[in-house]
Amino acid sequence: MHYDESHHKSLSDIHESVDVNQGKSKFKKILSFFGPAYLISVGYMDPGNWATDLAGGSQFGYTLIWVLLMSNIMALVLQNLCARLGIVRGKDLAQCNRETYPKRMNFVLYVLAEIAIAACDLAEVLGMAIGLNLLFGIDLLWGVMISFADTFLLLYLQKLGMRKMELFIIGLIALIGMCFMVEMFLAKPDFAEVATGFIPSIPNSAALYIAIGIIGATVMPHNLYLHSALVQTRKIDRNEVSIRKSLKYNFWDSAIALNLAFLVNAAILILAASVFHKNGMHDVAELEDAYHLLGNLLGTEWASKLFAVALILAGQSSTVTGTLAGQIVMEGYLRLRISPTLRRIITRLLAIIPAVLVILISGEGRVGQLLIFSQVILSMQLAFAVIPLIHFVSDKVKMGIFAIKPITKIAAWLIAAIIAVLNFKLVYDEVAGWIGEANNILVTVLLILGAVGLFALLMMTVLYPILLKSKPTELEVHPPFEALHFEHKGSFKKVVIALDFSNSDQKVIQYALQLSHDDTTFVVVHIVESASVKYTGDSTDDYESRQDLERLKLYxxxxxxxxxxxxxxxxxxxxIKSIAEVCEKYGADLLVVGSHGHSGVKDFVFGETVNKLRHAVKVPVFIAQ
Known part of the structure; x- marks a missing residue:
């Protein structure tokens, strides 16, 4: 059995950061596998799910609880396939797509994945903004802007380590669960009636529409990318026994986490059924309406406040996973790695800009429709993640003995078919409504062309791996290796030595001499930063400049x-500018500088040179530590 391992590491900064074997009791070793699925589960209880749960409960009581259960079972099957892919092949879904599908098709799949992440982030932004508005009376526009403040939360959590990030998410999930436990205590639902909701039934076409919405809002495409990468944070031995053990424990991790998400979604639906449906209020689907009615009907303002708190926590917990998913699809599809800070800012701006524009142009009354729109966008992307996933875990050449069995394959394709049909039905209904509202031939043509293009892409996604007989090219993370050719051997001819007149100067000179040859020419440079120079911005003959020049002569x-x-x-x-100019003026081959010995806040206070200097000069930089 050959296990396919790539040099590329998914989420490289936390890849195999949790060692499941080293120095632990058996219980702790088992426990160390648990965690990734909890980051996944927050996507199943984000604010985008709440509207469909509220609508289902208020209109049809407990009747549609079985739909939640069915969608949860579907999610469990798909997330376990993702975990299997990541554990066995050591690659995430985006990387497997890149090595299988044609280049242009991969780019389209990448764009769709990014749109899905932006749509999910949009739902989280709106959910958090609505929660802040309901709880504190903050305008939605300001709430959306405040949501930008959590941009750096993930960066901080990643610095703390993978396990602490998982504990943070588990803490938020626990708080959400506690909020709804109190809500259940206040609402006092009839659990005998609740049990009847597990009997499958669809009363009418309106119930079918809501059922489609529940399924469409449950399985998130970005979660499929994310789970296949997060399981790789566990460092396991690459043998059959260890892989089987990892698959087993990750199954239980997913089962527990997704069932917790199911309980939260079921609690929202039960709350709507026991409070709104029983009081004859059958059209409650807006989060704001639910908030205001809960307090009145249950006789305590705590019911409303806990609902708003849970909404804020749901939005906040979901936002952590969006950036990780964005990092995965960008690195996997494009082989492009950018700063995590920039990645987070871009993702959040893609969500904030449409939210701000809608609020400014159409008013706060259209926010509910924007939330629904985000779920429709997610529904459109789902099939493009599910279908490749099933292809990959069915591949006996790549997966070996860990390829899924025929019965699992049938179940997976059945789930994919159900999801594709129901989601396209949801999208069709929404697009038909947009066409009717627009009443514009150009908009109609564009929407129809877009739908045809998506259908063609879906067919390619299904058929390409089946029809492709030739062996797919192996994923190359870096440009291909080429033989190294050097014109001549020799040392550096001209070396610029940057001195800051500190204790590091001795090491700078020492290393410069070690790197030199008999015919090496040195250029020593020091940058004057006196008060006079700061004022004039140019050379000056002040006391500090004269002293610096005398000292430079000694060196x-x-x-x-x-x-x-x-x-x-x-x-x-x-x-930075002055040293770069000296290097260019003298035609330097090498620049030798000293390390300033501080970082973080001190960089901000005293200034930071080395990293910026490396990008400003066109020659190698040697840093004397």
Whole structure:
């Protein structure tokens, strides 16, 4: 059995960061597998699900609880397939897509995945903004802007480590669950009636529409990418026994986490059924309506406040996973790695901008429709993640003995078919409504062309791996290796030495001499940053400049005594720009600088040179530590 391993690491900063074997009791070893599915589960209880749960409960009472259970079973099957892919092949879903499908098709799949992540983030932004509005009276526009403040939360959590990030998410899920436990206590539902909701039935076409919405809002496409990467944070032995053990424990991790998500969604539906449906209020689907009615009908303002708190927590917990999913699809599809901070800002802006525009142009009354729109967008993307996933875990060449069995394959394709049909039905209804509202031939043509294009892409997604007989090219994370050719051997001809007149200067000079040859020419440079220079922005003959020049001559004399031709020059005011100009002026082959020995806040206070300098010069930079 050959286990396919790639040099590329999904979520490289936390890849195999949790060792499940080292120095632990048996119970702790088992427990160390648990965690990834909890980050996944928050996507199943995000604010985008709440509207469909509220609508189902208020209109049809407990009748549609079985739909929630069915969608949860579907989610459990699909998430376990993702875990299997990540554990066995050591690659995430985006990476497997990239090595299987054509380049242009992969780019379209990447764009669709990014749209899905932005749509999910939009639901979280709106949910958090609505929660802040209901709880504190903050305008929705300001609530949306405040949601940008959590942009750096994930970065902080990642610094703490994978396990602490998982504990943070589990804590939020526990708080959401506690909020709804209190709501259940206040609502006092009839659990005998609740049990009847597990008997499958669809009363009418309106119930069918809501059932489609519940299924469409449950399984999230970005969660499929995310789970296949998160399971790789566990460091396991690459043998059959260890892989089987990992698959088993990850199954239980998913089962527990997704059942918790099911209980939260069921609690929302039961709450709507026992409070709104029983009081004859059959059209409650807006989060704001639910908030205001809960307090009145249950006779305590705590019912409303707990609902709003849970809404904020749901939005906040879901936002952590969006950036991780974005990192996965960008690195997997495009082989492009950007700063996590920039990644988070881009993702959040893609969600905030449409929310702000809708509020400014159409008013706060259209926010509910924007929330529904985000779920429709998610529904459109789902099949494009599910179908490749089933292809990959069915591949006996790549998965070996861990390829899924025929019965699992049949169940998976049945789920994919149900999801594709129901989601396309939901999308068709929404698009038909948009066409009717627009009453514009150009809009109609564009929407129809878009639908035809998506259907064609779906067919390619299904058929391409089946029809492709030739062996797919292996995923190349970096450009192909080429033989190394050097024109000549030799040392650096001209070396610029940047001195800051600190304790590090001795090491800078020492390393410069070690890197030199007999015919190496040195250029020593120091940047004057006196008050006069700061004011004039140019060279000046103040006391500090004269002292710096005298000291620079002493260094130059020492290098001359070592048999090296040496020149010296002062730069002024801007360290980065001045050193770069000296390197260019003298045609330097190498720049040697000292490490300033501080980071973080001190970089902000005292200024940071080395990292910026590396990007400003066109020659190698040697940093003397």
């Amino acid at each position: 130059a004399d020492f290098l001359l005594s070592q048999g090296h031709q040496t020149e010296y020059e002062l730069g002024y005011n801007n360290r």
